Amino acid sequence: TMSVSASDPFTLELAGHSLKQLAERYGTPLYIFDRATIVNACAQYREAFRREYQASSVQILYASKAYLSPMLARLIAEEGLGLDVVSGGELLVAHRAAFPMERISFHGNNKSAEELRLALRLGVGRIVLDNWSELRRLTQIAREMQMHPGVLVRVAPDVETDTHRYLQTGHATAKFGFPLSTGDAAEAVRTILREGQLHLLGLHAHSGTMLRETRPYEECLQRLLELAVLLHKETGWWPQELSPGGGWAIATPDAPDRPDPALLAAALQRCILHCVDTLKISQPLPMLIIEPGRSIIARAGIALYRIGARKATPGGITYLFVDGGMADNIRPALYGALYTALPVEQLEREHDVSFCVSGRYCESGDMLIEEVRLPDMREGELLLLPTAGAYCLPMASNYNLVPRPGVLLVDKETIHVMERRETYDDLLSRYCD
Numbered sequence: 001t002m003s004v005s006a007s008d009p010f011t012l013e014l015a016g017h018s019l020k021q022l023a024e025r026y027g028t029p030l031y032i033f034d035r036a037t038i039v040n041a042c043a044q045y046r047e048a049f050r051r052e053y054q055a056s057s058v059q060i061l062y063a064s065k066a067y068l069s070p071m072l073a074r075l076i077a078e079e080g081l082g083l084d085v086v087s088g089g090e091l092l093v094a095h096r097a098a099f100p101m102e103r104i105s106f107h108g109n110n111k112s113a114e115e116l117r118l119a120l121r122l123g124v125g126r127i128v129l130d131n132w133s134e135l136r137r138l139t140q141i142a143r144e145m146q147m148h149p150g151v152l153v154r155v156a157p158d159v160e161t162d163t164h165r166y167l168q169t170g171h172a173t174a175k176f177g178f179p180l181s182t183g184d185a186a187e188a189v190r191t192i193l194r195e196g197q198l199h200l201l202g203l204h205a206h207s208g209t210m211l212r213e214t215r216p217y218e219e220c221l222q223r224l225l226e227l228a229v230l231l232h233k234e235t236g237w238w239p240q241e242l243s244p245g246g247g248w249a250i251a252t253p254d255a256p257d258r259p260d261p262a263l264l265a266a267a268l269q270r271c272i273l274h275c276v277d278t279l280k281i282s283q284p285l286p287m288l289i290i291e292p293g294r295s296i297i298a299r300a301g302i303a304l305y306r307i308g309a310r311k312a313t314p315g316g317i318t319y320l321f322v323d324g325g326m327a328d329n330i331r332p333a334l335y336g337a338l339y340t341a342l343p344v345e346q347l348e349r350e351h352d353v354s355f356c357v358s359g360r361y362c363e364s365g366d367m368l369i370e371e372v373r374l375p376d377m378r379e380g381e382l383l384l385l386p387t388a389g390a391y392c393l394p395m396a397s398n399y400n401l402v403p404r405p406g407v408l409l410v411d412k413e414t415i416h417v418m419e420r421r422e423t424y425d426d427l428l429s430r431y432c433d
């Protein structure tokens with residue numbers, strides 16, 4: 001929760017903490033998460049689905065690929081959400097936080113035997129199967145370990161989405177899931193039922209991310225239910241769980257209206273009731289699972305940088321060089337993602353100068369913001385990027401051998417260091433000679 005200081009109305013605070021002091025104390029670049037914003041986002045999802053989706057129960061899984069730490073996992077658990085994890089690493093962070101394993105879904109298109117064994121040993125609630133190799137691998141491992149893990153079959157739904165090419169996952173050529181139209185999805189279900197080693201809980205599909213319309217979700221759900229009805233007639237099996245994935249959008253500088261989870265909840269409810277009608281479903285409705293990542297965490301996080309230099313070019317662009325950049329936020333370079341920036345102090349100044357906000361990395365593509373109007377900012381000042389909570393830190397690298405930023409979680413009472421700033425010792429410790 002951002003506000004201005006009571007003593008100085010022209011400087012910014014987060015949850016009552018002076019950003020200037022946080023930057024001085026913890027160094028920059030610094031990522032800061034606001035606990036209240038996370039809690040509110042979780043509550044908003046819970047409320048939206050409690051209100052709108054009365055057909056059956058709903059499980060909300062936070063997609064931890066958007067950002068995860070043990071401290072955040074504990075907060076997510078307290079809020080009653082589950083987790084969608086995609087690697088042994090994310091699973092171990094959840095485990096360290098003593099996250100309730102039955103509330104975890106293990107996703108991914110190429111889980112290793114080691115990761116699958118870890119998931120079974122820890123007792124994750126469901127493993128989402130992506131392809132035939134994985135189905136065979138997990139069946140074999142489950143047999144060896146004499147277990148019957150819960151699984152979902154991920155269906156490639158052949159659903160088009162209106163989002164960046166790299167953020168589409170449900171189209172006909174996408175790499176995720178068992179294709180529907182080739183019959184692979186149905187055949188995967190039959191195989192699991194025939195072999196009896198895996199406990200088939202349900203069906204899953206995810207069509208993309210940064211989605212602003214509900215149509216792709218409805219198409220996914222409809223296709224999953226059609227498949228379920230077909231398989232029920234043939235085998236008697238009926239899903240206990242059904243998931244149209246995650247991917248709900250957030251507000252961005254070019255589309256500033258905030259998509260409301262209640263819209264999604266209402267559309268899913270309508271869609272399911274419609275399907276019950278048209279497909280003549282008399283079975284109990286499956287539990288609905290949704291997997292929001294970005295829309296839970298993006299707004300809760302900010303990035304704080306210090307400007308190290310300002311440079312005017314003969315071409316007319318004036319740069320502000322900050323002490324982070326593409327290694328802690330690859331999103332502008334990778335997806336053309338848009339961010340905006342704010343000063344932290346002397347807020348009374350007019351935003352009357354155009355800058356390109358560029359990082360410290362040795363690449364021309366290292367631009368956080370191609371053009372933003374700011375006050376006449378100078379070397380030494382702090383620059384804040386809002387809505388930096390999702391997919392920045394988890395995609396961070398050590399490019400140019402620069403240590404990764406520190407990460408805080410703040411609320412009114414406390415400042416928690418969620419991740420300490422990486423040190424040169426951390427970096428050097430990985431070399432073997």
Ligand code: LLP
Binds near residue numbers: 245
């Ligand atoms: N469920 C599944 C199966 C997914 O593949 C994803 C995202 C999610 C849920 C969560 O989507 P969200 O609600 O966070 O949009 N690095 C990209 C985003 C990649 C998302 C991949 N899968 C970015 O920075 O925009």
